[in-house]
Amino acid sequence: MTEFPQNAILVVVEARASGELEQAAAGLFGAAAGAGTPVALVLAAPGAGKAAAAEAASLGAVRVLIAETPDPAVLGVPGVDALASAAEQVQPDAILLSHSLDGRDLAGRYAARTRTAVCVDAVGVSRDEEGVVANHSVYGGAYNVTSTATFGPPVITIRQGAVEARAEAQPETSETLSVTPSGKPAARIDSFDEETAVATRPELRGAAKVVAGGRGLASKEQFALVEQLADTLGAAVGASRAAVDAGYIPHAHQVGQTGVSVSSQLYIALGISGAIQHRAGMQTAKTIVAVNKDADAPIFEIADFGVVGDVFKVVPQLISALEARKK
Amino acid sequence: MKIVVLVKEVPDTYGDRKLSLETGLADRDASEIVIDEICERALELALAYADANQGTDVVVLSLAPDGATATIRKGLAMGAGSAIHICDEALRGADLGLTAETLAAAIRRAGFDLVVAGNASTDGSGGMMPAMVAELLDVPLVSGLSSVEINEGGVSGTRVVESGVQQVSASLPAVISITEALPGPRFPNFKGIMAAKKKPLETLNLADLGVTADDPDTARSIMLAVAEKPPRAAGVKIVDEGDAGEKLANFLIENRLA
Ligand SMILES: Cc1cc2nc3c(=O)[nH]c(=O)nc-3n(C[C@H](O)[C@H](O)[C@H](O)COP(=O)(O)OP(=O)(O)OC[C@H]3O[C@@H](n4cnc5c(N)ncnc54)[C@H](O)[C@@H]3O)c2cc1C
Numbered sequence: 407m408t409e410f411p412q413n414a415i416l417v418v419v420e421a422r423a424s425g426e427l428e429q430a431a432a433g434l435f436g437a438a439a440g441a442g443t444p445v446a447l448v449l450a451a452p453g454a455g456k457a458a459a460a461e462a463a464s465l466g467a468v469r470v471l472i473a474e475t476p477d478p479a480v481l482g483v484p485g486v487d488a489l490a491s492a493a494e495q496v497q498p499d500a501i502l503l504s505h506s507l508d509g510r511d512l513a514g515r516y517a518a519r520t521r522t523a524v525c526v527d528a529v530g531v532s533r534d535e536e537g538v539v540a541n542h543s544v545y546g547g548a549y550n551v552t553s554t555a556t557f558g559p560p561v562i563t564i565r566q567g568a569v570e571a572r573a574e575a576q577p578e579t580s581e582t583l584s585v586t587p588s589g590k591p592a593a594r595i596d597s598f599d600e601e602t603a604v605a606t607r608p609e610l611r612g613a614a615k616v617v618a619g620g621r622g623l624a625s626k627e628q629f630a631l632v633e634q635l636a637d638t639l640g641a642a643v644g645a646s647r648a649a650v651d652a653g654y655i656p657h658a659h660q661v662g663q664t665g666v667s668v669s670s671q672l673y674i675a676l677g678i679s680g681a682i683q684h685r686a687g688m689q690t691a692k693t694i695v696a697v698n699k700d701a702d703a704p705i706f707e708i709a710d711f712g713v714v715g716d717v718f719k720v721v722p723q724l725i726s727a728l729e730a731r732k733k
Numbered sequence: 734m735k736i737v738v739l740v741k742e743v744p745d746t747y748g749d750r751k752l753s754l755e756t757g758l759a760d761r762d763a764s765e766i767v768i769d770e771i772c773e774r775a776l777e778l779a780l781a782y783a784d785a786n787q788g789t790d791v792v793v794l795s796l797a798p799d800g801a802t803a804t805i806r807k808g809l810a811m812g813a814g815s816a817i818h819i820c821d822e823a824l825r826g827a828d829l830g831l832t833a834e835t836l837a838a839a840i841r842r843a844g845f846d847l848v849v850a851g852n853a854s855t856d857g858s859g860g861m862m863p864a865m866v867a868e869l870l871d872v873p874l875v876s877g878l879s880s881v882e883i884n885e886g887g888v889s890g891t892r893v894v895e896s897g898v899q900q901v902s903a904s905l906p907a908v909i910s911i912t913e914a915l916p917g918p919r920f921p922n923f924k925g926i927m928a929a930k931k932k933p934l935e936t937l938n939l940a941d942l943g944v945t946a947d948d949p950d951t952a953r954s955i956m957l958a959v960a961e962k963p964p965r966a967a968g969v970k971i972v973d974e975g976d977a978g979e980k981l982a983n984f985l986i987e988n989r990l991a
Contacts, residue, residue: 422895422896423896423897424896428895428896429895481873481874481875481899481901482864482874486868505860506894506895507852507860507876507877507892507893507894507895508894508895510859510860510861510864510876511861511863511864511874511876512864513861513864514829514833514861514862514863514864514865514868515864515865515867515868515874517829517830517861517865518830518833518834518864518865518866518868518869519868521830521950521951521952522830522952523828523830523952523953523954523955524828524829524830524859524861524954525954526829526857526858526859526860526861527858527859527860539957544752544858545750545751545752545856546750547962548750548961548962548964549752549959549960549961549962550958550959550960550962551752551757551956551958551959551960552956552957552958552959553954553955553956553957554954554955554957555952555953555954555955556952556953556954556955557952558952560954563861590868590871591871591872591873591903591904592873592874592903593873593874593875593901593902593903593907594901594902594903595899595900595901596889596899596900596901596902597899597900598897598898598899598900599897599898600896600897601896601897601898615990639985639990639991647913657879657893657912657914658893663746663855663858664771664853664855664913671990672985672990682746682747682748683746683747683855686746689965693988693990694965695981695984695985697977697981701970701972706967706970707965707967708965708966708967709967709968709970710968710969711968711969711970711971711981711984712967712968712969712970712971713970713971713972713973713977713980713981714970714971714972714973715972715973715977716973719973719977719978720973720977720978720981721978722978723976723977723978723979724978724979724981724982725978726978727978727979727981727982728982728985728986728991731982731986731991
């Protein structure tokens with residue numbers, strides 16, 4: 407076995423049940439390539455490792471370690487065991503994971519087990535004279551913060567969709583990682599419904615354009631207007647928490663402090679008041695447009711183009727104006 | 734059944750939250766300090782189980798500065814049976830690792846069947862504490878539950894991940910974390926508020942727990958720099974006179990956004 411690169415950044419990526427890598431993988435390798443040499447640890451179901459390794463190489467991994475979970479129904483622990491073995495072999499300068507639910511669990515358990523420092527929810531990584539540092543955007547984007555570990559490789563989780571950089575594809579060099587199971591108690595996955603619906607719209611995370619609707623849409627049926635405008639613009643669909651709570655759309659579409667943070671080129675807020683917790687998730691968008699009946703709605707304080715008006719009048723007119731230009 | 738609920742104090746998200754540009758720590762005087770909403774939901778879950786199952790012991794556990802007594806009392810007023818407050822100057826600016834070690838030590842000392850936490854705090858948005866605590870306690874972790882079923886020997890529920898929806902379960906003792914899909918909290922009533930004054934509230938420091946804050950063998954995360962971003966300015970605002978849709982279309986096209 408050849409040596410691992412001196413400045414290795416260990417990127418941990420999970421393959422979905424279908425075999426493809428998680429969505430955040432490209433951004434993780436992009437971030438790693440900017441701070442060192444990306445080496446991948448691929449966590450996959452039995453038989454899926456080889457295909458996942460090829461994808462990891464195409465996204466920038468110079469070396470790939472494959473860990474196929476012996477029992478995919480065991481939640482979390484096999485991944486931590488694999489990460490512990492991989493980190494010991496690679497001796498990386500930093501470990502990068504997605505700030506997804508599974509990524510956070512893996513990072514947290516590994517850090518606690520090995521007494522390694524964690525830097526969470528980073529929007530980027532870089533290197534100074536002493537090592538790898540993480541950049542964060544905190545309190546709803548009001549502050550920029552830099553953090554690192556006092557010593558040793560920091561474990562860094564990266565906010566999904568935050569890194570635009572991509573790494574160059576590499577020829578595949580992969581090997582199977584041997585893992586000693588820790589036998590730690592774990593939860594079990596009793597059943598799983600994979601989201602198979604073919605996405606016709608862009609994903610909210612990392613989308614270039616987002617059209618979001620709030621309580622002002624007033625019903626699930628009328629929320630379709632948000633989807634119509636999104637389709638006209640080729641945009642992803644977002645929502646306020648009030649719209650999610652009212653059942654107009656599933657939680658995965660919630661933008662804000664306790665939902666997704668977006669930094670799109672365009673963000674259109676329809677019937678959204680612009681509560682501070684909502685703004686926390688979208689105020690770093692390049693251009694913000696708002697349509698709201700209430701001239702005093704806080705969303706207007708940050709809108710580049712604000713329309714005081716009824717969404718049910720303004721938006722249909724906007725859609726037909728845009729459709730007319732397309733012809 | 735003994736349920737320990739992790740409760741965190743945070744700056745109220747309805748106010749302007751400030752970081753000290755000198756220390757990088759939250760400026761606690763700049764905003765109202767409240768129980769994080771997600772922790773109130775976690776407590777509600779435990780209390781709802783206790784309502785239906787006699788003999789359930791609900792303990793509120795918080796690591797917070799000494800001013801936190803009011804928020805901890807709120808947990809007691811909602812219905813928790815007792816509370817533990819970990820408070821020590823050496824914990825000022827504690828990173829996730831030190832916080833997890835300290836919480837785990839207190840949970841082990843108190844004894845538990847189930848630990849309930851929120852999935853992520855609104856201030857740090859780390860969302861890693863439940864995993865770290867589970868690892869240190871050597872018990873299963875079931876994170877990000879959007880529905881929860883607790884019974885004598887185990888816990889199960891629904892977990893939404895990026896690629897789909899899992900049904901998961903674990904035997905007790907275990908650590909779980911919940912999402913904001915779970916019901917909001919009950920309000921403390923007058924009786925609860927009066928009763929809270931008599932309930933046990935134990936205050937512990939690091940020495941009580943045998944935790945060392947500055948162990949030279951343990952890596953910690955540190956803040957190197959902090960800077961404030963200038964607030965965003967408002968642009969054009971028009972009132973619809975029947976043609977705002979047209980005007981908005983022009984704006985989008987002129988700016989190459991459509
Ligand atoms: C801890 C915590 C976390 C939170 N996290 C989030 C989060 O992540 N994301 C989030 O969005 N919220 C979050 N919230 C909730 C937040 O405080 C607001 O309640 C929520 O954002 C309001 O959603 P809204 O703007 O759709 O509804 P409302 O505030 O009710 O606003 C509806 C708006 O629609 C307008 N309107 C009504 N009819 C029309 C019409 N026909 N045409 C045009 N305009 C119309 C009204 O003028 C109003 O401004 C959080 C709250 C807390 C306490």
